[in-house]
Amino acid sequence: MVKESNVDVLVIGAGPAGLMAGNALVRAGVNVRVIDKRPKKVVAGQADGIQPRTIEVFQSYGIAEPLIRQGNQMHLVAFYNPSPSGGITRDGRAPDVSAPSARYPFEITLHQGAIEAIFLDSMRQYGLQIDRPVIPTAIKLDDRPEVLESLDSYPVEVTLNHLSDEQEETSETEIVHAKYVLGADGAHSWVRGQLNFTMDGEQTDYVWGVVDMIPETTDFPDIRNRVAIHSTNGSCMVIPREGDVVRLYIQLSDDDAREVINAKGRIDKTRWTPQRLMAIAKRSFQPYTIEFPEEVNWWTLYIIGQRVASSFSLKERIFIAGDACHTHSPKAGQGMNASMNDSHNLAWKIAYVLRGWADPSILKTYELERRKYAQDLIDFDRKFAKLFSGKPRTEENHDGVTHDEFLAAFQQFGGFSTGIGIQYSPSQLTHPDNQPLAVQIEIGKRMPPQIVLSAANGRPYELQDFLPSDTRFKIVVFAGDLDAQVQRGRVEAFASGLGREGGVLKRFGDRTKGSKSGQEEGGEVKGIVKRKPWEEVFEILTVMAGKKETVNYTSVPTILRSHWTKVFVDDVDTQGVRGGKAYLTYGISPEGAVVVVRPDGYVGMVASLEGGAADVETYFASFMRPSTLP
Amino acid sequence: MVKESNVDVLVIGAGPAGLMAGNALVRAGVNVRVIDKRPKKVVAGQADGIQPRTIEVFQSYGIAEPLIRQGNQMHLVAFYNPSPSGGITRDGRAPDVSAPSARYPFEITLHQGAIEAIFLDSMRQYGLQIDRPVIPTAIKLDDRPEVLESLDSYPVEVTLNHLSDEQEETSETEIVHAKYVLGADGAHSWVRGQLNFTMDGEQTDYVWGVVDMIPETTDFPDIRNRVAIHSTNGSCMVIPREGDVVRLYIQLSDDDAREVINAKGRIDKTRWTPQRLMAIAKRSFQPYTIEFPEEVNWWTLYIIGQRVASSFSLKERIFIAGDACHTHSPKAGQGMNASMNDSHNLAWKIAYVLRGWADPSILKTYELERRKYAQDLIDFDRKFAKLFSGKPRTEENHDGVTHDEFLAAFQQFGGFSTGIGIQYSPSQLTHPDNQPLAVQIEIGKRMPPQIVLSAANGRPYELQDFLPSDTRFKIVVFAGDLDAQVQRGRVEAFASGLGREGGVLKRFGDRTKGSKSGQEEGGEVKGIVKRKPWEEVFEILTVMAGKKETVNYTSVPTILRSHWTKVFVDDVDTQGVRGGKAYLTYGISPEGAVVVVRPDGYVGMVASLEGGAADVETYFASFMRPSTLP
Structure with missing residues (x-):
């Protein structure tokens, strides 16, 4: 016999978007359940940049302290460009955060596992733990008007398979009846797929690599700053991390990019190694020297692309959030921040509707507010990626990107890229008078x-x-x-x-x-x-x-x-x-x-x-x- | 058969001085033991003011965070004096901390039990817990020069009685051989008595009462500031505490003082009630109203006196610290701070000698540095108590203390009363050149x-x-x-x-x-x-x-x-x-x-x-x- 259960909110996916939702909802006293397909939480790599506005949001939940204590802070960004004498030279440093009203005038870098642990610790205090490994296999919405309009109905039915830890084999099937479902299940969202929402946007030809490691030695004086290196050898970004860890984003040349992309247009990681990434970086750092360790903490390759989901919800009963809604370049540092702020926007609205305090129509403001932001975000990302992946202006290349162009874009988008400039459109919840x-x-x-x-x-x-x-x-x-x-x-x-x-x-x-x-x-x-x-x-x-x-x-x-x-x-x-x-x-x-x-x-x-x-x-x-x- | 044991440092007394010592020593890796006669830690009342310098010291041990989080902060002091129209009137407010270099420009108030708990938590992380209830019954020093000079000898022998929790009866006797002993056993120090050190100084005729409670209602606008009230009805000091608790120090009239002092010149608390204290306060607050609760959290009476011990150590093998060395008025807020800073001064020196890193002569700097401070402290306290317990200057009383005199004294001693102005004399450890x-x-x-x-x-x-x-x-x-x-x-x-x-x-x-x-x-x-x-x-x-x-x-x-x-x-x-x-x-x-x-x-x-x-x-x-x- 199949087990059945009721829950007010079912969150699918325990990444940043799902954890922010779970934590916010359980703190609000909502009957919430969070499932995830991974047997354990991630432990390294992946997204790791927390913007000033997101730190404010953490503080508003009383969880900024462990984030600030564990994380590295980026206060300055340094700009390196081709030197007339060969190699690179520093054109200057600027505040990493230029938004004047930032309460926390820095970005925090910390690996995703530690960030997720902060949420897990907080949720545990309210008695909520993640059900894992669990995968959803079917979802359906009873969309009869009288059902959708009722506050007491459970119109979403989700079938779950509980896996055993080791073999990821099904050990139990369960049917969950939920008032609301949130799909926070990532870029390849199963929920989004079931709803037949499309991802609209485009993919570039730019291929980048990422590597996390602790440099053995270096005489590069900005190894602990965020650094944008435009070199004739390709672009590179330095993101210092907690402890002595450094993350490098390294642009692959067009030839290299072709080498790693398979016939389906996807990255084939087996065609590449982190050593080759570091060899590119070594050249881009000249005349500075940097010695890399034999073992790296984590590495990956990705193609830059920008896409937004065609819709963020079905009848305001099933929602998607985070990477399920929007994908973009990791190095703009937007991904995880956008994801968590999606859920932060939605959670209290669901709580108000569940309590019977607010009209369910406020749930429409979720897509209104977050879709516009997502669209702005990918527009920004497209421009930023183009400027950063483009060739630098040099004696030989008069069409290249100048330092001033790049710096101007960096500062122009400061309010946006820090998360502080986000402005929600007028609605029931936002009256623009006075x-x-x-x-x-x-x-x-x-x-x-x-x-x-x-x-x-x-x-x-x-x-x-x-x-x-x-x-x-x-x-x-x-x-x-x-x-x-x-x-x-x-x-x-x-x-x-x-x-x-x-x-x-x-x-x-x-x-x-x-x-x-x-x-x-x-x-x-x-x-x-x-x-x-x-x-x-x-x-x-x-x-x-x-x-x-x-x-x-x-x-x-x-x-x-x-x-x-x-x-x-x-x-x-x-x-x-x-x-x-x-x-x-x-x-x-x-x-x-x-x-x-x-x-x-x-x-x-x-x-x-x-x-x-x-x-x-x-x-x-x-x-x-x-x-x-x- | 009597149990015998060796320890590098035995600390007698787990009040603020003993806990600071125990925590500092165990963090330094010293083999230390702390005993206390109380079955449990104190839970209310007693000393509770932490000065700016002491907060810095807590921070230096990584334990300022719980102190700041739990405590109340005093940023302002308000001065009330007799109004020509009767009752009291505010003559102004000033920063409570006037030392310009204070890192923490405020005092913290928090009950002593919570402060002790911070140390206990810290020590527990290093595996040290208090032995209690345990009382020392005998102490002797083997003062042969060859024993005292050896780093390997255990020249102090202390006999301990382990009591059972309930009846405080002896259940076990133990002999402890210690390299060093610290008597941090309070104003009536048993260790000091055994060493035949005297307490030199004097006692005044001023009797004060203290009461901790949460006022029911009040229209007094400074109930959350430190307040010095000089009224024709007697003086009063308001010390706001954590949460909504307020401590009042209330001066007894000369007649009332005589009533509570018994034939031996000591306070007899049974002759008084907290209700009588609050009745005095109610009159001193006029024209402001304050309604008191029926139950108070804690109360006591005390006679103001200032005394310093004749010596702080025997052969730099047995030391005393804290109230065992010096006593003074509680409301100057000095007592607990002086006590903890005594141990803070001594602990690292003992660690250096035990490690064989430093010459034992550095232990002489403990008394050199802390005795001068204690003497300055009681001189300050005598002056402050006189100004504060004295009658205010009024139309009728031209010999009274003026607001300007009191304010000037308050500010003059700012650097001292915050703990920040303390300066240790030249010695091996303090070279005054350059x-x-x-x-x-x-x-x-x-x-x-x-x-x-x-x-x-x-x-x-x-x-x-x-x-x-x-x-x-x-x-x-x-x-x-x-x-x-x-x-x-x-x-x-x-x-x-x-x-x-x-x-x-x-x-x-x-x-x-x-x-x-x-x-x-x-x-x-x-x-x-x-x-x-x-x-x-x-x-x-x-x-x-x-x-x-x-x-x-x-x-x-x-x-x-x-x-x-x-x-x-x-x-x-x-x-x-x-x-x-x-x-x-x-x-x-x-x-x-x-x-x-x-x-x-x-x-x-x-x-x-x-x-x-x-x-x-x-x-x-x-x-x-x-x-x-x-």
């Missing part, structure tokens, strides 16, 4: 970091640490100077509007059943907090204008300060170093403003204090289901 | 913090993180600009001098047996490091002058860069925010300087690059035993 009230808190982008001081004790905090991925909406009230009578009136009016009978807090915030939201693990906040009912859904933070020497947090209306830890003042710290620039940096006038930050850290709306309570209500009414009868 | 080469790296004080960048990758680091308490001496080479020919010559000369046959590294650094030094847990450094023989004793760090965009770490002579992580450049980070001020702040000229930092983080000597290798040799020759025959 932007002038806070010009630099761009609606649809992530809430930028800023140091503020606790108004109660002057301790500096990163405001982002109060925006954890705990599935709550954050209402950030920039209250201005409460010692000014007029301003105090505005703030009190806003507070009354928010807290009135039938107002946002009571109408959408009173959730007496069925939810379990994460505590504040993301930040550093401690304290004995007696939550009000609406604090399951909303977190209210108040940022006053004023001086730490004179501000009184007790001046804030009580509804805007559920605890003394939730009130801040925009002033410089006791060392005179950090803080005091929030209003200025965000572009907020002394009259203040209100910013609603989505559970994923992206800005949903901006309102004024005067009359703003009604705007906030309109925002939430556009997708939230009332918690109480009107 | 101070002008690095005016702000004061010889005998702790090496001040500074942000520098990795020369290999531009990552900002706190230089202090490369000075962990791993029992190694750090030779910090400020190499200047290596692109300048003359300067390069200086650096190369210094490097040759250091590494020559018979030079410091070979003469004192080649330790082929008997030692196990801690790895770099104190800092954030990762990397696969193949240590040279002398790296058991010495760590060489090089700080170049230059720009991150152009510096080449490969320019540093190889003996001054055992690994790419050990070379820094004094430049600002990619954000233009941190770093680039080391030479300026330290007062080092472009010609550079060499600084030797002791294993406890204190500056032992300063030398020039030119001829400095000989000075460094002289320094180490004054207390180190050669590792090789000359």
Whole structure:
């Protein structure tokens, strides 16, 4: 007899996209299951670059610490180009991260196994482990409207085969009935195949090799920086890794590329060796010397190509995420970051729908938001790959890529390639009005970091640490100077509007059943907090204008300060170093403003204090289901 | 038959001083045992303030993280004084920590049990647990010169009684033969009593009460700051604690003081209640209101007194540390910090003598360095207690203490009360020559913090993180600009001098047996490091002058860069925010300087690059035993 079971969300694939989803969902209290076909987690190689925005996302889940502790940091990128005297010469170094608002102004490199282990450790604390090795063999969706519309139905049926660890033979078959399924099963996604979604895009002729190893010796002074080498011998990129490991991306010549591509147009790795890769690198590094070890940690070859899936979901019941949706060059460092941020975008939306708090239509914003990003990403990757794989400009080759062209592209795309510039399109969840009230808190982008001081004790905090991925909406009230009578009136009016009978807090915030939201693990906040009912859904933070020497947090209306830890003042710290620039940096006038930050850290709306309570209500009414009868 | 055993170091008492010693010694690979009479660790109350310098020391042992994570931070102090209209009024707020070089510009409050748990967790990783409940019943020293002079003798004999957990009855007697004994057994030290050392000093008539609780409600806007309240009703100090806990120090009136002191001149706690303390506080807070809970977490009463032990050691074989050496007012926040820093000072010296690396005479510097500090501490405490317990200046009382007097004292003693201004006197370990080469790296004080960048990758680091308490001496080479020919010559000369046959590294650094030094847990450094023989004793760090965009770490002579992580450049980070001020702040000229930092983080000597290798040799020759025959 075949075993059958029900689950709210089934995640297929325990790579970065699947693990981010599993971790986010289990923390949100969702009944979730994650399966993977691999008997064990990966231990070396593969993707390994974590962008600044992704570090922020890790921090929002309280898991940035092990990432930062274990990983290598890239702060600088060095550019080497052909020297007139032969070999290469350094044309300069620049910050690796040029986005000015980056909270973490560096990229982290760490092997994928360690990154996955961070998720596995986190999930284990919530009682979730990966089912493996398990493969799905059939999937079908009951797409009758009455089934799709019901919150209680399990419209997706997936057949699973449990394999034995050793022989990968089937030992057990199971049928799972799921409310939602996420296919996070990689570039060759089985789920995508079953849904008949196509991968649209193109493949280039550029073939690159990758090798991870610890150099024996080198006099190359940038071996611990990210380096873009344009040499007449081909291009090369250096990516320093944790410990003393270095990854090299090495371009194959056209002849070499032809040699490794088989009749089907695919790479045949058996036709090549890591020693041949390192021999190319040795030539490209001249006049610097680099001695390689006999054994390498890991290596591979790949053809650069850029493709996006024709659709990201079937009826918003079956979704795909990560490499299943988009593929691109590894060395732009985008792949794993895009994958994890796909799931980060989707997870809280599924949680809200499952809890009955939000209309299922919000699930459509997943494809809206992430497809545009994926398309931008492959456009970027195409341009970057062309610039980097192209021949350098030299005396002999006047059509080549100049250093200035490359550098300009590198910096132009800084905001994008760091993940920080991503902006989601207008939708139910993203209301683009009132932007002038806070010009630099761009609606649809992530809430930028800023140091503020606790108004109660002057301790500096990163405001982002109060925006954890705990599935709550954050209402950030920039209250201005409460010692000014007029301003105090505005703030009190806003507070009354928010807290009135039938107002946002009571109408959408009173959730007496069925939810379990994460505590504040993301930040550093401690304290004995007696939550009000609406604090399951909303977190209210108040940022006053004023001086730490004179501000009184007790001046804030009580509804805007559920605890003394939730009130801040925009002033410089006791060392005179950090803080005091929030209003200025965000572009907020002394009259203040209100910013609603989505559970994923992206800005949903901006309102004024005067009359703003009604705007906030309109925002939430556009997708939230009332918690109480009107 | 009585059980007998040998141990290199026996620590008596597992309070802060004993735990710091046990942790430091076991990390250093010393055969150490710690006994305590309490069946369990303390769980509430008692000392709880950690000063900025003590946080640095915790960081040097790699245990600052749990302290910072769990503790409350005090950044501001508020001063309240009698208002002309009755009650109290705020005269201002100031930074709680005024020492400009504080790496951690705040104090941490956390209950003593949690602090002790941090040590216990750390020690457990090295396989050391506390023997408890165990009491010593006899101690004697075999003081024959030939015994005292031998490194192999166990001249101290201590008789121990192992108690059963429940009845505190003796269940087993043991005789321990120890090379060294540390009495860290508190203000009523049994060890001190056995040695017939006296406590010299005086007691005042001031009686204070302490109560830990969570206020029910209050409109007092500084309840989360340190607050000094001078009211006509008596003085009061607010110390916010972890979570929402608040500690109040409350002065008793002269009448109340007489009521609680018994015929023997001691406090009789049964004559008082925490409710009476809170009733006093309620009056002192007026016109602010504060509602107290019915149950308090902890409370006590104490008489202010200041005393120092007549001696800190017997023949440098039996030592005392912590409250056994010095007692003072709790609210100056000095007690626990002084105690832990006593042991921190002593532990590495014992390790060096036990390893046979250093002459036993260095143990005399323990009392030299810590007694002067203890004396300064009680002088400070006497002055502070008088100012704080004195009546405030009012219309009626023209002889009272003014706010300006109190504030001036508070700031004047800032460097001292933070632990940062402590300066050890000249000795074998502290050679005061050449101070002008690095005016702000004061010889005998702790090496001040500074942000520098990795020369290999531009990552900002706190230089202090490369000075962990791993029992190694750090030779910090400020190499200047290596692109300048003359300067390069200086650096190369210094490097040759250091590494020559018979030079410091070979003469004192080649330790082929008997030692196990801690790895770099104190800092954030990762990397696969193949240590040279002398790296058991010495760590060489090089700080170049230059720009991150152009510096080449490969320019540093190889003996001054055992690994790419050990070379820094004094430049600002990619954000233009941190770093680039080391030479300026330290007062080092472009010609550079060499600084030797002791294993406890204190500056032992300063030398020039030119001829400095000989000075460094002289320094180490004054207390180190050669590792090789000359």
